[in-house]
Amino acid sequence: MxxxxxxxxxxxxxxxxxxxxxxxxxxxxxxxxxxxxxxxxxxxxxxxxxxxxxxxxxxxxxxxxxxxxxxxxxxxxxxxxxxxxxxxxxxxxxxxxxxxxxxxxxxxxxxxxxxxxxxxxxxxxxxxxxxxxxxxxxxxxPQGVYAELRVARKIRDLLSVDLQAVQGQVHNWIDRYFPEFLTVFKDWEGKSALQLLKLNLLPHELIELSEQEILVHLRKAVKRAVGLSKIKELKKVAVASIGIREGSDMAKLELRTL
The missing domain is CATH 3.30.420.10 (Ribonuclease H-like superfamily/Ribonuclease H)
Known part of the structure; x- marks a missing residue:
């Protein structure tokens, strides 16, 4: 009261x-x-x-x-x-x-x-x-359902903070190792973009894959995957990428943990 x-x-x-x-x-x-x-x-x-x-x-x-x-x-x-x-x-x-x-x-x-x-x-x-x-x-x-709601809200707030932190880390990773990625995929959180990031490859490694291999990988997660033209565009910017190559093993480990 x-x-x-x-x-x-x-x-x-x-x-x-x-x-x-x-x-x-x-x-x-x-x-x-x-x-x-x-x-x-x-x-x-x-x-x-x-x-x-x-x-x-x-x-x-x-x-x-x-x-x-x-x-x-x-x-x-x-x-x-x-x-x-x-x-x-x-x-x-x-x-x-x-x-x-x-x-x-x-x-x-x-x-x-x-x-x-x-x-x-x-x-x-x-x-x-x-x-x-x-x-x-x-x-x-609070008691009963109100106590549950208070805890649920706290969990939601914590998860929101964690999500924002991870989003920032992924952006940071892309900026360092494959800045051109976002010129092809405007939103890295899209299904196709995320599936490509899961390849866990740096630009100079990505170009070693054939366009068909990349397409097959995409279709594992996205039924209506991007077309070959998009994949060609990605490989084109990967060839001329200014992304950092040093420390590549740890860079890929960092991406896997995100």
Missing amino acids: NYNQNEKIAQITSQTLIIGVDIAKYKHVARAQDFRGLEFSAPLYFENTNSSFNCFIEWIKKLMDQNKMEKVIVGMEPTGHYWLNLAHFLKGKNLKFVVVNPMHVKKSKELDDNSPTKNDVKDARVIAQLVKDGRYAEPNI
Whole structure:
């Protein structure tokens, strides 16, 4: 849900236990306080494991009992993807968790001691204070089909980046070893052009093949392959190609890996 800052502050009562957690890859730090900022207990260090998460929950329950708290709110800084495991665990336990802006954490540390230096224990305290002041957001943790869609979108984005990288590498390869190729085939991603690239031959090697041999190779992938005139044109530009010949073995290996 979306709340303004006053509404967020109103949710923090004298019966609310506020937990600030500094997230790391392997070990987290938690600090607990009340709505006035009075701290309870020593900081808790717990690892990124199921057993440690359960210890964290038991620590919270113990503090709630000792201080007669009725509810708890756990704040954390969304550091990379490391916070997600704990967030899902807390959601499964029906414990409210929120996130704070990393820039707010940095600025608040500067106000406290004029130093933005990273310190896990200090960061956990600052996070708890930001939650107390209503400077937090409630993250949306998708479930079911929505979780599937989020992961699918991430995969799509990664594949799109990979595709663009490969396209750039192929263009780079053609520019170095057979720049004239694109004067015959305007789009190297076409079926015929791709099939010719799969021959894995440099221009001076391509001209050693007969036109019929090239045509047979093309028809393995393209039923309506380009005509002999196109093949003749390709061999003609290959004869006068300015493509690099040195390092040809590794050049062909590079093309095979793309």
